[in-house]
Each structure stands twice: as structure tokens, then as C-alpha cells.
Amino acid sequence: MIEAAIFVIFPLCLAFAAFSDLFTMAIPNRISVILLGTFVAVALASELAIGEIGLHISAAALVFAVCFCLFAANVMGGGDAKLLSASAIWFGLNASLAGFLLYVSVAGGLLTLLVLFLRRQEDRILAAGIPVPRLLLTAKKIPYGIAIALGGFAAYPSSPLMQATLAQLP
Template identity: 35%
Template sequence: MIATGLLAILILLLLAAALQDIYQLRIANFFAVAIVLLFPVYAAVKGPDWSLWQNLVVFAGVFALGMAAFAARWLGGGDVKLLAATALWFDIAGAGWLIGAVALAGGIVALLFMLLRRIIPESLLFRTHMVALKPRGPVPYGIGIAAGAISAIALGHVSP
């Protein structure tokens, strides 16, 4: 019961980060820090598990690959931190599900924003508070990270 509540908090943090990314094209460090700090509580509630080393490997690997994507300007810094923090909740088997779901959701989000930017008149875009809808702007990938992570969680791939 407590573990389910902690997963609900994780999902709320992911949704809040996605909303901030839509409106400001940034993800505050608070979300990544809160997600990282919530994981040991979740792991303690679930009980001791020697396989948690996998979660640390996944976290480090995703963070390293994310930094390379950041250096190539494929992802923003907030996206990298949010994805790495979320990856901490997954073991090696679950990480494949997480990355696949995030990639799929991120691709859908990118296509959706490209479409929205083309069909919504620029005069309306300038009135909106959604920075992400501005023409030729970056895509708020935090939405894809949140959607992919939530789907991986819902499918039961979070560990332990």
C-alpha cells in the first residue's frame, strides 16, 4: 500500500515536470532531486534486494548517454536529469522498457508539436502562455519522458 503511494508520488512528480516543460521549456532541478530521493524510501518499503545494483548501473548509464545527447544538443539539461533520475527506478530489464517507451512517446510528442505549430495560426501562438508552441522552438521532451516512464510503471517494469 505504501509502495503504491510512493509510485503515485513519482507519477505526480513526472506530470508536474512535464507541465513545467510545456509552459516554460525547462524542468526545475527539484523534480530530479525529489525523484532520486524518493527511490531509497520506495526501496526500503519494498524490502532489501541485492539486485538494486542494477538500478545504479541504469542510472549511471542513462546519465552518461544523456550527457552525450546534451552535448550534441539533442536533449536539454533538465530532460537529461529527469530521465536519469527516473531511470534509477528501473533495473536492467526494466530500463529497456523505459527507454523504448520514452523514445516512442518522445517521437509522438515531437510530431504532435510540429503539427500544432503548423496548424495553429501564429497570431494565436503569440497570445498563448505555452512557450513550447512558439514557432521553430525546441520540443518539450519532458512530456515524452513523463509519458514513457508512466507507461513503463503502469506495465509493471519498475523495480524492485
């Protein structure tokens, strides 16, 4: 049962956040709450050491502190900050967190370039009838939840919980 939660909850939440951000330019708070709550339940059920859980919580707190500053400077949206922090708890304070953040940064840069390109081509896209979410073309922000999801998908196999789960499989 714990293995199923480890394999399914994190990717499913990220996918839902990405689609929500793409179509509504918002990430529901419940996704971040589910990620945090599920991590705590999984960590306790998988008998992670208290010190290890502390490192995971420290990772989330550190990412949240940086994201809070970016949010206060109006550089990052609140939903993105909460999702990135809630995702960071699944990686812990180790190399897998650095990999996750690197993947998110690269995906975010590419996403930003793509969205800016699409916005410059708005007239052509609309004239051709290409199905692109209208908010993607008209909003003044980037749906960074997509980049967080892509970074999470890329880095998740190297996360401590996933590695421990894979090591226990026959």
C-alpha cells in the same frame, strides 16, 4: 506507507515535470532530486537487496552517460537528461528499463511531430484563439519532459518496485 510512496511519488513527479516543461520549457532540478531521493528511501525501506539496488543505480548511471553525450552534442536539454536518468533508477537494469525507454522514444517522436505541426499552424491557431501555450509555438526546442512522463506512465506498472508492491497486496 511505502506502498503509497511507490504508487504516488513517481507518477506525480512525472506529471509535474510534464506540465512544467509544457508551460515553461524547463524542468526544475528538484523533481529529479525528489525522484532519486525517494527511490533510495523506498529501496531501503522495502528491503531491496544491495545487488538489486546496484542494478537500479547502474540503470540511472547508464542512462545519464548516454544523456550527457546527447546534452553535450546539444541534442537533449539538461532537464530532460536529468529527468530521464532519475526516472531510470525506478526501473533498474532489466527489461522494464528497455520498455520505458521504448515508450519514451515513441512518445517523443509523436510529440515532436505534433509540436512541429502546431508550429506550422501557428497563425491559424492564434487567429482561432485556440489556447496553446505560447512557448510551445515560439521556442526552438521540444518539451521532451512530456514524452518522458508518458513513457513513465506506460512502463511504470511493469517496474520491479510496482510489481513487488502489487504482489504484496491482498
